[in-house]
Amino acid sequence: MEKINVMTAPKTSTFQMRINPEVKSSLEQMYANCGMTLTDAINVFFQQSMNAGGLPFIVTQxxxxxxxxxxIAKLMHEIQAGRDSVKSESDWITEDEMLARYGIK
Structure with a gap:
């Protein structure tokens, strides 16, 4: 699927939602302090969602x-990738061999 830039893509469709007027006003003020409109902020959220392939943050209790x-899962994956990158046990060197190789005492 082609990457879409939400901010620069042609705007030919509308999106409506209901929101509490006080919440809307607070959000508009908050985003205005960041130099954005509420629409800009929603578009940023949509772009981040597309970049992440889902919600751009974890929603759990x-x-x-x-x-x-x-x-932990990412770390374990990286550890396994490191192990897999070694061709054989003979490719491993000891700490002493490594220190000697790089002239570290």
Whole structure:
């Protein structure tokens, strides 16, 4: 699928939603302080969602644990990739061999 830039793509469709007027006013003020309109902010959210392939943040009752699990899974993947990148056991060197190779005492 072709990458779409939400901010520069032609705007030929409309999107409507209902929102509490006080919430809308607060959000408009908050985003105005950042130099954006509410529409700009929603477009940024949509772009980030497209970049992430889903919500651009984790939505759970325990986001801390979800982030931890996600980080551990990524770390384990990277460790396995490192192990897989070594052609054989003979490619490994000891710490002493590494220090000697680079002249570190």
């Amino acid at each position: 325990s986001s801390k644990e979800a982030l931890r699990d996600q980080a």
